Amino acid sequence: MLHVFKLGFAAFHVQDMQAMKKYYEDIAGFTLTETDKNGSAYFSTSTDHHNIVLIPSDRSGIHSFGFQYESEGSREEVIEHLKSLGIEASKAEDGHPVMKDVIAFQDPEGYSVRLFRETGETKKKGFKSAGIVPNKIGHLSVRVSDAKAQVEFYKKLGFDNTDWIEDFFGFMTCNRDHHVLNFFTSETKGMHHLALEMRNYQHLISTLDFLRLNGVNIVWGPSRHGAGHNIACYHYDPEGNLIELFTDGDVYIKELGIFDPRPWHKDFPQKPKVWKTDECLSLWGVDFEKALV
Ligand SMILES: [Fe+2]
Structure with a gap:
């Protein structure tokens, strides 16, 4: 029913967006793929729309992280499957404008986890030629x-x-x-x-x-x-x-x-x-x- 197979993204609370955007774009070598209406910045180092998300905040630290999944079932059926495992999951539409079939839950330690079926298209293709540019x-x-x-x-x-x-x-x-x-x-x-x-x-x-x-x-x-x-x-x-x-x-x-x-x-x-x-x-x-x- 559910096959989770990839760490897709990590999202961070950010106090100094300018400094963090400079680090992830110029130092880490990720590509800025989108900035949404709330000022959140999305960065990719792959064909994914994003692998890093920076979210304006009054604090720093991890906001959430997401894994890609495949399933023969619909999102609703996956959510029911998770509930059968004792995981209270729900649909998530917020914050990830291009991802498909996103599911949200909190793990036992309170970390916000997202599961997504498709990462969505990025309009900016290719890799950076400067910075770390990780795989x-x-x-x-x-x-x-x-x-x-x-x-x-x-x-x-x-x-x-x-x-x-x-x-x-x-x-x-x-x-x-x-x-x-x-x-x-x-x-x-x-x-x-x-x-x-x-x-x-x-x-x-x-x-x-x-x-x-x-x-x-x-x-x-x-x-x-x-x-x-x-x-x-x-x-x-x-x-x-x-x-x-x-x-x-x-x-x-x-x-x-x-x-x-x-x-x-x-x-x-x-x-x-x-x-x-x-x-x-x-x-x-x-x-x-x-x-x-
Ligand atoms: Fe490590």
Whole structure:
């Protein structure tokens, strides 16, 4: 009835639209595809109408995030299906002018989630030639009070739990990527980080030079994580949202229950498992900054 298969967008509350628009357009290299009557700005790094949404607000932080789905059923039938799973979902028409069959609900931690069938056409085709220009938004990490409960909730939507770091950091996927969503048990709420996928290691490294030349400090990395094995590096956008740049992440072969073999895998084959924190955060021995925890 419902197949969720892609992280489509992340939307942010924004206090300083000028600074954030400059970052996402000129630094991150997304294409501005639309500004709506409320002043919300839509940015794409793909054929999608948008992957990032900036919403004028009196605060900063994550507003909502959305996943693309397919279903043989109508939107009403999908909503009924979700209700049968104990998820109170409804139609959503607001805020996303071109998306089709949008469904809204709140997850158990109160995060606003959208499901959409079609992303809608963007009138601006092609990719930027300046800025980071990521392949895609790869994954989103949010702080929660109970990662285990959150993992169980997203399993109902068809996500797989790939890895854990001990019992406080759960990784979820709805496709071949090691994770598209993860949950970090914390005493606070909010986004931990949004990850942008680089084309390769050279793209990542040249991007770090580009960031520094544009006054953006690197707060950690690059190094290779254990869970996911992605080479990762972190910085902040102008309103303090932590942005990960990554490449070379694990590819999940769901049918086999393993990650596609790589030379740097510790286990052979590498299967979903529980990692210890010290063995997981940096396989290259880079000290983990307090800014990340
Ligand atoms: Fe990440």
